[in-house]
Amino acid sequence: MVEAVQQAHAAAARAAEGGADLVEYRIDTFTGPDCDLAGLVDGSPLPCILTCRPVWEGGLCELDETARLKVFERAMTAGRPPAYIDIELAAYQKSPDLRRAVARWVDHPGQVGRADAGLILSSHDFEQRPVDLYQRIEAMVAAAACRVIKLAWRARSLRDNIEAFELLRHGYKPTIALCMGEAGLPSRVLARKFNGLLTFAALEADQATAPGQPTLEQLKTLYRWDATGPLTRVYGVIGHPVGHSMSPAIHNAGFDHTGFDGVYLPMPIPPDYTHFKATVGAWLDMADLHFRGASVTIPHKENLLRFVAERGGQIEPLAARIGAANTLTVGDDGTLHASNSDYAAALDAVCNGLGIGRAELAGRRVAVIGAGGAARAIVAGFAAAGATVVVYNRTLERARQLAEAFSAGGDGVGDGGGPAGGGGDAAGTDVAPGKVVAAPLEKLCDCCCQIYINCTPIGMHPDVDKTPIEASAAPRQWGEGTVVFDTIYNPIETRLLREARAADCITIPGTEMFTRQAAAQFQTWTGREAPLEVFEGVMRKRMGG
Ligand code: NAP
DSSP states (O other), X not given: OOSSHHHHHHHHHHHHHTTOSOEEEEOTTOOSTTOOHHHHHHTOXXXXXXXXXXXXXXXXXXXXXXXXXXXXXXXXXXXXXXXXXXXXXXXXXXXXXXXXXXXXXXXOTTOOSOOOBEEEEEEEESSSOOTTHHHHHHHHHHOTTEEEEEEEEEOSSTHHHHHHHHHHHHOSSSEEEEEESGXXXXXXXXXTTTTOSOOOOBSSGGGXXXXXXXXXXXXXXXXXXXXXXXXXXXXXXXXXXXXXXXHXXXXXXXXXXXXXXXXXXXXXXXXXXXXXXXXXXXXXXXXXXXXXXXXXXTTOHHHHHHHHHHTTOEEOXXXXXXXXXXXXXXXXXXXXXXXXXXXXXXXXHHHHHHTOOGGGGTTOEEEEEOOSHHHHHHHHHHHHTTOEEEEEESSHHHHHHHHHHTOSBSOSBOOSSSOOOXXXXXXXXXXXXXXXXXXXXXXXXXXXXXXXXXXXXXXXXXXTTOOXXXXXXXXXXXXTTOEEEEOOOXXXXXXXXXXXXXXXXXXXXXXXXXXXXXXXXXXXXXXSOOOHHHHHHHHHHHTTO
């Protein structure tokens, strides 16, 4: 948005430093007789697009069309022409005067004089996909003076991006097809993959000129703009909400580090299986998108299992038993696989803390605090590895149900100390499954387990002064050799971990589980070892640690 020539040129210079090839000057409010439009274009550090967007097309220019034409006349004839001038299709169709003027200013097959600027005909819908989208395209294609077609509309769902990709792929003329809003980000990030003429980025987040526009830094660094091409594989995190997920930063850094041709995006899908099915189905059906996998989080972990089952894909047995999967892997032949990397991450984090292999977990006693989704995956994993698990929960009945789900025998209820029940799922290993029992949370102080895992949100930001185990009531054998693992990762060191560390326990933060589950996904998708230290570095940086 141009306020003054100097300010605009300084911003353009920063954009050039940041790797932009072209700058759009929005002169919506820079239209007065004193505004140096010739100087703006002449001194620009980058080739430019000149746009004066009227209010009726989502801009800030309040001039009537005659006055706006005069502004353009001044800009296009006073000095060096811009690389492009952007004119709204609706204005172009309505005004013969504008069409005649534009025909003089821009380069086109019928041009008699000399003109270097290219005409972008644009059309925006800030509400939805326009019903007459293809009529608008036809009109732009038919306009001989039009060099570039620009279409932007608000995406109601991730599926809208597919249509933008189709437009780019068709290539009627050099095309810009972008979806606005959070769901439209893929169209902006993947424009290069589909041979789009350009994508727009803002210098700073608060300077975006359209909803959902990424910053230049995000586009170039986080979303790997320069590394993407027609064969780039696409991954994402599916959930609702996903705006604050750290997974895009982690996986894209991993792709960068290993030189893997992939890009990872946030994929917000509203709750409800029908949304999940329609969206993931549409992304899979577009072969050229090369959608090869996703991390799946709340509320879609159960939906992933159902979807893969319905499509005849494979489901990891323990994921089926847990009833939730967090990883979708799509083969090059379109085969689908659903798995759960949460439990494996928890097992590996504990093994790493103790300096043992997974086989040595057999027979160890594990206290799991909580009986929700995270606890379920962790209980299943440790039981499958042959450990004895005691589930401590505020609501005993819920702990009991969890214990029963992974116990083949016994009543699944214990006193919080000794083993009871038995069963579980060896998940294809030859380890005898461990026993799982339930106990009330108050009994935790009597516990004699060697490994303690917090699967409740107690102590999570902002309630950082809370802990599920008061130091004064800590199990008596807390000390050297005892593992205390908090699945919470914000803050990295919770009060529980701080006090356990002070008592000489081996402590494991939730960040370790998070990076390890991401690493397992990365390895499944890329066939390459995940750069754990890169993942950890990204996570620490994002959390200010
Ligand atoms: P969930 O399904 O809602 O379960 C929460 C559990 O915590 C329930 O058992 C609940 O007990 C218990 N709980 C909640 N507030 C409590 C309180 N004030 N006092 C006592 N018990 C309480 O949640 P979830 O998805 O399992 O997530 C739990 C934690 O795991 C979260 O903090 C999350 O950050 C963490 N997590 C970490 C990772 C990672 O990669 N590091 C992955 C997933 C989850 P009731 O049954 O009595 O309600």
